[in-house]
Amino acid sequence: MTVELRVVDPSDEAVLRDWWEVGHAAEAERPHSPWPKWAQSRVALPAHNPERELTLVTAYDGGSPVGASMFSLPTKDNDHLAFVELWVLPQRRREGIATLLSRDLDARAAAAGRSTLLAEAKGLPGTVIPGERFALAQGYQVANEEQEKDLDLTTAPSTWAPLDDEVAEHAAAYRIETFDTVYPDHLIDGIARLLSSFYSQVPLGETDLRDSEWTPERLRAHEARLVEIRRSVISAVAVSDDGEVAAFSDIRVSHLAPETAEVGVTIVAPEHRGHRLGYAVKLAGHRRVLADFPDCVRATTCNADTNTAMNLVNERMGYVPTERLLELQKRLD
Known part of the structure; x- marks a missing residue:
């Protein structure tokens, strides 16, 4: 050969x-x-x-x-x-x-x-992932374990009423806003600050990912590419009574294949936790997707096994595991 x-x-x-x-x-x-x-x-x-x-x-x-x-x-x-x-x-x-x-x-x-390569291997729950054996033989190590999860958007929203009640009780002091792809001027600075701390606030295992410095200019450049490739990013934010962006979540849909949405980032500022803001922004984002993309029938997400809080949010929203995902890491000599 x-x-x-x-x-x-x-x-x-x-x-x-x-x-x-x-x-x-x-x-x-x-x-x-x-x-x-x-x-x-x-x-x-x-x-x-x-x-x-x-x-x-x-x-x-x-x-x-x-x-x-x-x-x-x-x-x-x-x-x-x-x-x-x-x-x-x-x-x-x-x-x-x-x-x-x-x-x-x-x-x-x-x-x-x-100096460091990052890859993924995926397989059905309860099975040996063939890609893992190959990766280990190539010098990779398992740095983190996650689960891919799916949500049936045709049925799940009918179960969200109890979550809405919790949000109404605990997050009443916050305003929820949603938008499609283009960052509103009055929110972009706060979103940039929150996203800049994302990697330090989520469980990464041994994965060597470091915080990014997001600026409004960088977000605008990212936004322009999304418009060019015809991809909508539906975002939801929770804003405190003093105007601070306290939580953010986004969910992505291609105009060229709108049947499936992909959850991206969900983050709540540490000082604003305990108010069900994760539920608030994820519910708002998913509902905006359903309103803007009536052909969207499924949403996908991925979370580390150790991300207890977000796994609970996803489970209560109706997400079910579909695959194991291994984050694989290799350090070059």
């Missing part, structure tokens, strides 16, 4: 489609086949991302794509990290293709001066 690795030009749709097809086939066995639709990838992947430098590689056996990888470098912070993923066609596994791609990712990280 002679496998050749080729860097993908995302603006070349035929070449990009080869890369996309490998990932699509490799992810088809997962619940709900979560691989992004081609209509999404052909728009998002070529678009400039102010937060990441992205390299895509396809492994070819002759003229046929058999493997693929993604190499992503944060450009604003965490400049010791490289985020990596790889996929191999199911019928071509155990042939050394994944090892070839993994070594290529290591080399790219070293050449970029990155």
